[in-house]
Amino acid sequence: MIKSIEGVRGLAALLVALYHLKIGSDHFSLIRNGYLFVDLFFVLSGFVIAAAYGNSMRNTADLRAFILRRIGRLFPLLVFSTIVFVLGSNAIVLAKKLAIASGHAGVLNNPGALEYLVPSFGEILSTLTFTHALGIYDHLILNTPTWSISVEFYTYLLFAIVCMFLSGGARIVMLSLLSIAGLIISVWASVNLHNCIAEKGCLSLTYDFGLARSVHAFCLGALAFHSSRVLKINVTAVQITVSFGLFMLLALVDHVSVAAxxxxxxxxxxVLSLAKDSGPLADALKPALFQVLGQRSYSIYLMHMPLLLVFENLTKRANGLVSNVIILVAYVIVLYVISGWTYRFVESPLRDRFNRLAARVPVGAGSRSV
Structure with a gap:
């Protein structure tokens, strides 16, 4: 495990969670544009998957084992977090109904929102098959951040197929072409369909063209891995430059949307500069806190929206800096604790069970669990 990669994954998950909380978004571009850190997840996935499976995808048996491992990584927590989100949404509606019935409607922020969330058969089926962000719907459904899990799963399959049939330079060319194609579609959809130049939010593609966004960034991550094996770079210079560049981009994207x-x-x-796990940025990402955040990153990412069912009501009541800071700190602490529980009792044991199933499939040498 590359500790700095693990650390940056945890940081990205936390930033996405803060983006949805919205506290500080008026003052901090890092939070206001936190949606862009989903692309960092895709890049990291491309790097890690290419490192773990790029040389072990030789036949259909390898493909079956790979799919089992990916399902084991994504599916259990996706289902669990979605169930928690639905139950939590309905618990809040029930609480509102009880408050109104007892004459306390005045304490509610939105007393008119009294409709229970009942997933349709199509929503359930599409969630269970990872297809809910493939253009089936014209909106995000249920536990909304799971859109990225949907498109990432099918990006995994695309990558596996490429690896089965292509190797060496041909694979590099194909990954490059796929990344370029994903970028072209993402730019077209953002500019022409989402009108992002005028309305901002370029690259904020989810339920409609999220797959193109995922393929673009994932393939960049895979290319970063391949580049790390042949390129010799001054990691200190690159890390300082890219850190400064990202800081400038965050300042620029509010004014020039296409900078996204x-x-x-x-x-x-x-990520390329972190491949050797050395340099000032790598060292900054190695402390234990970042490692724990990285370990829990998937749980942080999927469990923060159910938690927001409670905290978004608190943010509407917050008045002043002190109350906002208290809510922010409480949100992070509770999310940290909950993500620890779900990692320990849902994510990790069920992932291990799927990995054991995958281990029974005869695969080529070199594959490993991630």
Whole structure:
């Protein structure tokens, strides 16, 4: 395990969670544009998956084992977090109904929102098959951050197929073409369909063209891994440069929306510079706190939206700096604790069970669990 990669994964998960909380978004571009750190997740996935499986995808048996491991990594927590989100949403509606019935409607922020969340058969089926962000719906459904899990799963499959049929330079060319194609589609959809130049939010593609966004960034991550094996770089200079570049991009993207399209490339360069786990940025990401955040990153990412069912009501009531800071700190602490529980009791044991199933499939040498 590359500790700095683990650390940056945890930091990215926390930033996405803070982006949805919204506290500080008026003052800090890092939070206001936190949606862009989903692309860092895609880049990291491309790097890690290419490192773990790039040389072990030789036949259909390898592919089956790979799919089992990916399902084991994504599926259990996706289902669990979605169930928690639905139950939590309905618990809040029930509490509102009880408050109104007892004459306390005045304490509610939105007393009119009294409709229970009942997932349709299509929503359940598409969630269970990872297809809910493949253009089936014209909106995000249920536990909304799971859109990225949907597109990432099918990006995994695309990568596996490429690895089965291509190797060496041909694979590099194909990954490059796929990344370019994903970028072209992402730019077209952002500019022409989402009108992001005028309304901002370029690259904020989810339920409609999220797959193109995922393929673009994931393939950049895979290319970063391949580059790390042949390129010799001054990691200190690159890490300082890319850190400064990301800082400048965060300041620029509020005024020049199309700057958002540069972030996946900047993230790929950053991950490339961390490949040897050395340098000032790598050292900054190695402390134990970042390692724990990295370990729990998937749980942080999927459990923060159910938690927001409670905390978004608190943010509406917050008045002043002190109350906002208290809510922010409480949110982070509770999310940290909950993500520890779900990692220990849901994510890790069920992932290990799927990995044991995958181990029974005869695969080529060199594959490993991630």
């Amino acid at each position: 399209f540069v972030f996946p490339v900047a993230f790929a360069v950053m």
